[in-house]
Amino acid sequence: MTFSWLKGHGTENDFVLLPDHDGSLHGELDAQFVAALCDRRRGIGADGVLRVITPAALGIDSDAAWFMDYRNADGSISEMCGNGVRVFARHLLEEGLVSDDEFLVGTRDGDKRVVVDGDQIRVDMGDYVTGGTSKVTTAEGATLEAREVHTGNPHAVAFVDDLSSAGALLSEPEFDRSVYPEGVNIEFVARRAHGHVAMRVHERGSGETRSCGTGACAVAIATALADGQDAAAPRYRVDVPGGTVLVDLTSDGHVHLTGPAVIVASGTMEWRA
Numbered sequence: 001m002t003f004s005w006l007k008g009h010g011t012e013n014d015f016v017l018l019p020d021h022d023g024s025l026h027g028e029l030d031a032q033f034v035a036a037l038c039d040r041r042r043g044i045g046a047d048g049v050l051r052v053i054t055p056a057a058l059g060i061d062s063d064a065a066w067f068m069d070y071r072n073a074d075g076s077i078s079e080m081c082g083n084g085v086r087v088f089a090r091h092l093l094e095e096g097l098v099s100d101d102e103f104l105v106g107t108r109d110g111d112k113r114v115v116v117d118g119d120q121i122r123v124d125m126g127d128y129v130t131g132g133t134s135k136v137t138t139a140e141g142a143t144l145e146a147r148e149v150h151t152g153n154p155h156a157v158a159f160v161d162d163l164s165s166a167g168a169l170l171s172e173p174e175f176d177r178s179v180y181p182e183g184v185n186i187e188f189v190a191r192r193a194h195g196h197v198a199m200r201v202h203e204r205g206s207g208e209t210r211s212c213g214t215g216a217c218a219v220a221i222a223t224a225l226a227d228g229q230d231a232a233a234p235r236y237r238v239d240v241p242g243g244t245v246l247v248d249l250t251s252d253g254h255v256h257l258t259g260p261a262v263i264v265a266s267g268t269m270e271w272r273a
């Protein structure tokens, strides 16, 4: 099979983009194929795949011209990807698939409004839901209390004094499956200053990544909740191993994510596996 691909990243959360506008090229997008493409030894290597397709081709009702068909590195589907949607938006703009610098991107979590401003892209990620706390346990045996936050996908946010307490994160920390029956993305967050935190993440379906946009939003939401109504910052700076993103919590109950996104390579591949 011969197809074109691109590689991009947002704060080093990296993706293979697969243009497949009418869905005729990759069909149902096989999970094993996605996993092989994302494998850093067997394939191109990435934290996930973004198929570029129209909502109509997938039979999805949306006001957006383009739909981000997101897959994790293991081939599983997630509802939303905050870094992915910025990389996807950068691709649409660079290829002339959108004519304005403000537009909608369709996702499984609904349509997201994107505004491109130079090297930064701001996404209205919509509303969010918070829950109670449950325990997560790292492979090294550290058990921590984590706040449940849903930013389109599920997150468990654990505060730590030092990010090294998350351990090596080579395997998925244990979590309460009765709280997260569909699995969970787990963030470890340390405070740096008022309105400023740093995080590491173990992503469902991808392992430890160098950034997670929905995770940064979840971290800011959990921090604002911990700060309390009077002390919560309107904007949180969230440092990730791959850079920095900004998260705004607005009075309409929405969370907005701002950060960079770049396309770094493209090519045509004859897939022989």
Ligand SMILES: N[C@@H](CCC[C@H](N)C(=O)O)C(=O)O
Pocket: 013, 048, 072, 077, 078, 079, 080, 081, 082, 083, 084, 153, 154, 185, 203, 204, 205, 206, 209, 211, 212, 213, 214, 215
């Ligand atoms: N890296 C993403 C999140 C990708 C999906 C996640 N692994 C899940 O399974 O929910 C981001 O930037 O938000």
